[in-house]
Amino acid sequence: MNVTDCLNKAGKAINKAEADMIKEKFQEFTAKGMDEAEASFAALKEAQAVVDKEISDVLDKVEKAGGKVNRPEVETKPMPVGEEVNGEIQIVDANVKIQQLDEAIEGIDDVLRCVMGAA
Numbered sequence: 001m002n003v004t005d006c007l008n009k010a011g012k013a014i015n016k017a018e019a020d021m022i023k024e025k026f027q028e029f030t031a032k033g034m035d036e037a038e039a040s041f042a043a044l045k046e047a048q049a050v051v052d053k054e055i056s057d058v059l060d061k062v063e064k065a066g067g068k069v070n071r072p073e074v075e076t077k078p079m080p081v082g083e084e085v086n087g088e089i090q091i092v093d094a095n096v097k098i099q100q101l102d103e104a105i106e107g108i109d110d111v112l113r114c115v116m117g118a119a
Contacts, residue, residue, distance in 0.1 A: 002026070003040035006114030014107025022047045022111065040115045044108060051104045058101070 001009075003026045007019045014022075022043045029039035062068075 001114055001117065002036040003043055003111060003115055006040075006111045009114055010107060010110050013110045015104060018047055018051070018104050018107060021050065022108070037115070041112075044112050044115065047108050048105070051101055051108065055101045 003022055007014065007022060010019075025043035025046050026039050029042045030036060034042065
């Protein structure tokens with residue numbers, strides 16, 4: 001099954017921003033001549049790399065602000081970090097941000113299992 005079909009099957013298990021990014025990358029890779037299976041895996045790999053980078057960035061902000069983190073997991077104590085939203089820095093709870101990113105990873109993993117035929 002290709003990634004587009006799996007994204008449709010996943011429904012709300014993956015958020016729209018990640019789904020759109022994966023679809024865009026899939027189309028980009030197939031336009032470059034990759035077959036659908038290869039393009040599906042490449043698109044999911046890139047999406048995973050983006051989410052991993054976002055997690056790393058949050059952990060870096062926590063450490064820079066003097067907080068302690070246990071990579072790859074954040075301590076359960078809320079750690080405020082600054083995040084730019086609409087051009088302004090807002091304080092957010094890093095644990096909430098990590099949880100949102102973890103949910104994105106779970107959605108990407110669901111789609112990957114589907115592409116591999118395991119779902």
